Amino acid sequence: MSGNKIDEIKATREKWLTQRSKRKDRDINFDTVSGMPVQDIYTPEDIKGFDYLQDLGFPGEYPFTRGVQHNMYRGRLWTMRQFAGFATAEESNQRYKYLLEKGQTGLSVAFDMPTIMGYDSDHPRSLGEVGRVGVAIDSLADMETLFDGIPLDQVSTSMTTNAPASILWCMYIATGEKQGVPSEKLTGTIQNDILKEYIAQKSWIFPPEPSMRLITNIFEYAARHVPKWNTVSISGYHIREAGSTAVQELAFTLADGFAYVEAGIAAGLDVDDFAPRLSFFFNSHIDFFEEIAKYRAARRIWARRMKEKYGAKNPKSWLLRFHTQTAGCSLTAQQPENNIIRTAYEALAAVLGGTQSLHTNSMDEVLALPTEKSVQIALRTQQIIAYETGVANVIDPLAGSYFVEALTNKMEEEAEKYFAEIERRGGVLAAIDQNFFQQEIADAAYQYQRAIDKKQRIQVGVNEFINPDEQMDIEILTIDPAIERKQVEKVQKLRRDRDNIRVQETLEALRKAAEGTENMIPYILECVRAYATEGEIVQTMREVFGEYKEKPTF
Template identity: 90%
Template sequence: MDEIKDARDKWFAERNKKKDRDINFETVSGMPIQDLYTPEDIQNLGYMKDLGFPGNYPYTRGVQTNMYRGRLWTMRQFAGFATAEESNLRYKYLLEKGQTGLSVAFDMPTIMGYDSDHPRSLGEVGRVGVAIDSLEDMETLFNGIPLDKVSTSMTTNAPASILWCLYIATGEKQGVASEKLTGTIQNDILKEYIAQKSWIFPPEPSMRLITNIFEYAAKHVPKWNTVSISGYHIREAGSTAVQELAFTLADGFAYVEAGIEAGLSVDDFAPRLSFFFNSHIDFFEEIAKYRAARRIWARRMKEKYGAQNPKSWLLRFHTQTAGCSLTAQQPENNIVRTAYEALAAVLGGTQSLHTNSMDEVLALPTEKAVQIALRTQQILACETGVANTIDPLAGSYFIEALTNKMEEEAEKYFEEIERRGGVLAAIDQNFFQQEIADAAYHYQRSIDKRQRIQVGVNEFVDPNEELDIELLTIDPEIERRQVAKLQKLRRQRNNLLVGDTLDALRQAAQGTKNMIPYILECVRAYATEGEIIQTLREVFGEYKEKPTF
């Protein structure tokens, strides 16, 4: 090491005679980057302690022993718009084009727990996702799609328990037992309070619903991922990569602690926890983030929470390329951005991947744009050779030093969150929210000051640019049809049975029983999502965020 240090000093003496470009050499998150990395930067790295082998603790190099040589990542395009009928056709189109898993995007009324005919839903039905009001809609959404053969991810949080029960009941209608269902519900309410803001109930009853799902899934839906602990939305809100890493894992620790406090054994539910990360435009920073995340999670689960099952130590994650990195200017450039971000996710060891479409900064994607995004993944998998070996960047002085740095900085955040009393207390203090807001402000300022170049936005601008791509539009008639369908359902169903199931759910919510069986009975009776949410709202109330300035 002394010989390397001497040689490095001599090299620096010569290198410093050369003038660098007049920019800040740092990651997109603002982390300074050295001009050269050598063995000095990772001299304390222990191979077996800090890296190990793929599929072995601490999983820095991947969660499977053969990674993509055994099975490629799941290509799971996020899709949903208009009504269940239209989205069903899009799903069949994507499966026909080679997609290997479904990922459901819901509209804002569904996300917020309102039926399509609620006054607050006016003008929003089917706009940014598919409208799902009842079991009838969920049956239509998956009509002709066998749920025992397709893995489905559903991006829903506050009403996750209801959408999940709708999916289970749809499986029953198809003759598929819940034990055979595979997929994921996002169900990450903590990141809603921190970043995305689509909450309904206060934190305590929300956490109760989540632990109820843990318990029910362990017994009845054992192949289902019960939470997708999401850093994606934290990053989209403006966080740095380190903040995304730290806040996401802190949320994960909070769910583990909530499950243990509810009387569950950690190994009964932890193997079905999964994660959802953003892949932003800074290539190496993103790869280091994923590698650090696996190592941190494995060590905490084993050493702090006493998990005995190695599956509880695994950080399995889905990745989506960064929507916030896309630009409305020169939208075709987004194809290139997405390709680089997808490559980072794969080199970082993701288990599934969504690639954004070039037009998503302007509207929901067209079929052509979606096909290009899916083909991006297929080219990556089949033509580039990146799936031929496992963790090919391991041992890079830069990658290993950056992975260590990400872990160190995340640990500082864990200490601060603990000092503040934990995740729920830090949310109440607006700690996460303020950290993200500050990071977003500094990032935007760096673009405004041209300290950071965004092609087509503050450099390489085309003054004669005209938007020349087709955009998907949602016909307002869609909303009228959805409302009419919902009102017809209310007239034709057994409303006495609906009332009885809602009353039973109310009593369960007022007590300490697991609420999932009661929600299932409600959806089987064709109670609507809005009716179920309102029943729980009457018991739990609504969350109000404390303002901060």
């Protein structure tokens, strides 16, 4: 748009403001959920210098602001992937089959806390936690049961595991072998994002350096043997759930991604050998336009960095592909049916933002693991968006909106400020050691809660529109305590019945590999095939690598 036209719009806007000033606004905070100021109206003035081809372009074309595929949802809808797992492998297997029968198109495995932390179900630290917040997986035998009757060459599986990701991934590969499915045909994702654990979620085992070694080992092994697998899901979701703003989620997540790229290059890998299999995992919070702008900015930033800084030549290395989950932290225990509505809008923002796969939270997840009924409602939410609303018919329908483009630019600008600060501090690992990320998130979480407490931000059913006589009358899923006893007996029987000489031989070979510089994945895979338990494999590596201890901050 010419400068003269901009000047004309500016002059007309000044006249409009004269009339606008006579109208009184509601006495509320008009900032975004993250506290970013929002103007009352946006015009071409707010995107001066905007270059359509350089800043926006076309879907499937650099810099991918409008999406990573040329035809987006007109060609293929996003993968509908409900996060599920509880009790034992048998129970979770039945839930997966139920979800697939209801039209889900991908699986997403939730593991229990002992599995996440690398302990077997009969370890003293596992007491009371087995099968509570996810499925208990102690060995290859459990993984085989988890996917019994589910053909791994036809289903894409995401596994939310980080510190022990290499072990659970090897269990999945070995399960494929048992089904006659070669690793080259397996599709899915392991979260495998340990940096986010140090920053926000706190489920680490080993110190950063050996953890990063395991991740680059996975990059290398997957490039050769499991080429269709996404080797890391760089996760902003947990950063946001810990209380960050949208800009912090965007900046910290991409900074982690840059750190993984640099680690892969430092390990001697060609960036184009592993970067195409990196994926991302974002939160979709309740502020509709802020979330959409976040996704669009993320694609543009990643594409530019990969091409211009890291020298990636393969266009697939420039693509930021991402899974989205609606915001668990936006759900409320009060009036839980309202969570269906929140989730619907958050899911719609993810779709309009161009997500590749999506999990919609169930209304009761703030109270317990979801029931089958609430899971079905959550899945139906996605299906209604996909098949009834018409939003999947047009690629990036919000492109060109003065507000959306200005907000996308602002998100990118603010993220770049964080990148500069992280670099000034010596990079991601140094900033973690300095508690930089942790403090930034804590401050943001405090400000958000303070705004709710002061009613500067309204949360329906919590600080306004309250039902004083509300009764909790929705069904809650409970886990039978007998489940834990059953799982403990199972892992103890496994240890008695397997070839323990072979187990010890494979664990000793892994120990030697950990002490040296070899890629550890083939050794972990041999341990898994011998039915070594996850806890035994973790302990072998823990004895070599040690455990991570976070520095306290006050």
